[in-house]
Amino acid sequence: MNQSKPAAGHAPAASDDAWLTAADEIVAAGRRLDRHGWVPATAGNISRRLPDGRIAITRSGCHKGFLTPQDVIEVDLDGLATIPRIRPSAETRLHTDLYRRILPEGAVIHGHSVAATVLSMHEPDRRSSDGSWDAIEFSGYELLKAFEGQDTHQASLHLPIYDNDQDIARLAELISPDLGKCPMGYLIRGHGVYVWGRTMDMALARLEGLEFLLACVLERRKLESRP
Numbered sequence: 001m002n003q004s005k006p007a008a009g010h011a012p013a014a015s016d017d018a019w020l021t022a023a024d025e026i027v028a029a030g031r032r033l034d035r036h037g038w039v040p041a042t043a044g045n046i047s048r049r050l051p052d053g054r055i056a057i058t059r060s061g062c063h064k065g066f067l068t069p070q071d072v073i074e075v076d077l078d079g080l081a082t083i084p085r086i087r088p089s090a091e092t093r094l095h096t097d098l099y100r101r102i103l104p105e106g107a108v109i110h111g112h113s114v115a116a117t118v119l120s121m122h123e124p125d126r127r128s129s130d131g132s133w134d135a136i137e138f139s140g141y142e143l144l145k146a147f148e149g150q151d152t153h154q155a156s157l158h159l160p161i162y163d164n165d166q167d168i169a170r171l172a173e174l175i176s177p178d179l180g181k182c183p184m185g186y187l188i189r190g191h192g193v194y195v196w197g198r199t200m201d202m203a204l205a206r207l208e209g210l211e212f213l214l215a216c217v218l219e220r221r222k223l224e225s226r227p
């Protein structure tokens with residue numbers, strides 16, 4: 001765990017309000033995830049794309065519950081830090097792919113909750129027709145209405161699961177073509193969840209809704225497996 005403070009990853013001008021606001025949002029989001037226990041050790045990463053196109057992301061190896069604005073660094077759309085020798089999140093490509101493909105402005109959050117980890121390793125409810133992903137299916141839950149376009153519990157939403165891969169570029173290539181078809185976000189097997197939104201608050205709301213639903217599924221599977 002690397003909690004020592006590096007030189008600033010981005011040196012914002014005192015008047016760079018947009019950057020300072022984005023960094024503050026990321027720091028606050030990290031604390032909120034930590035309070036829920038969704039970013040154990042140094043797990044998780046958080047980013048924000050500003051209206052001017054700049055991308056702010058957590059640097060690699062920090063505890064997300066103890067971030068400072070200096071732990072938020074700038075990367076380009078290829079995931080490269082704009083200041084040399086500062087290492088952005090190892091999973092930056094998964095964030096920048098979202099910004100490149102479907103989210104011109106917004107926020108991306110990655111967490112490692114127990115429910116996301118356990119359920120992604122469990123039997124899937126559904127499989128894509130081409131076999132490229134499994135999925136967890138949610139239906140009948142009032143909380144489905146927390147997701148965009150949903151106005152009834154009588155709906156069914158799926159959360160795709162992709163196999164984990166330490167080669168993040170390869171993982172990004174596998175997931176990228178499906179990004180427009182993930183109404184809730186996606187899971188990486190045995191690893192965690194990715195969600196996004198047009199603002200940090202929207203991404204956080206999506207994550208909270210999704211974590212609630214995952215916790216419900218986990219509890220129901222425990223009940224169903226009782227003799």
Ligand SMILES: CSC[C@@H](O)[C@@H](O)C(=O)COP(=O)(O)O
Nearest residue numbers: 041042043044045060061089090
């Ligand atoms: C603590 S292991 C988790 C990491 O391997 C990774 O999955 C993760 O979420 C955090 O990586 P990071 O490079 O700090 O953004």
Ligand SMILES: [Zn+2]
Nearest residue numbers: 043044110192
């Ligand atoms: Zn991770």
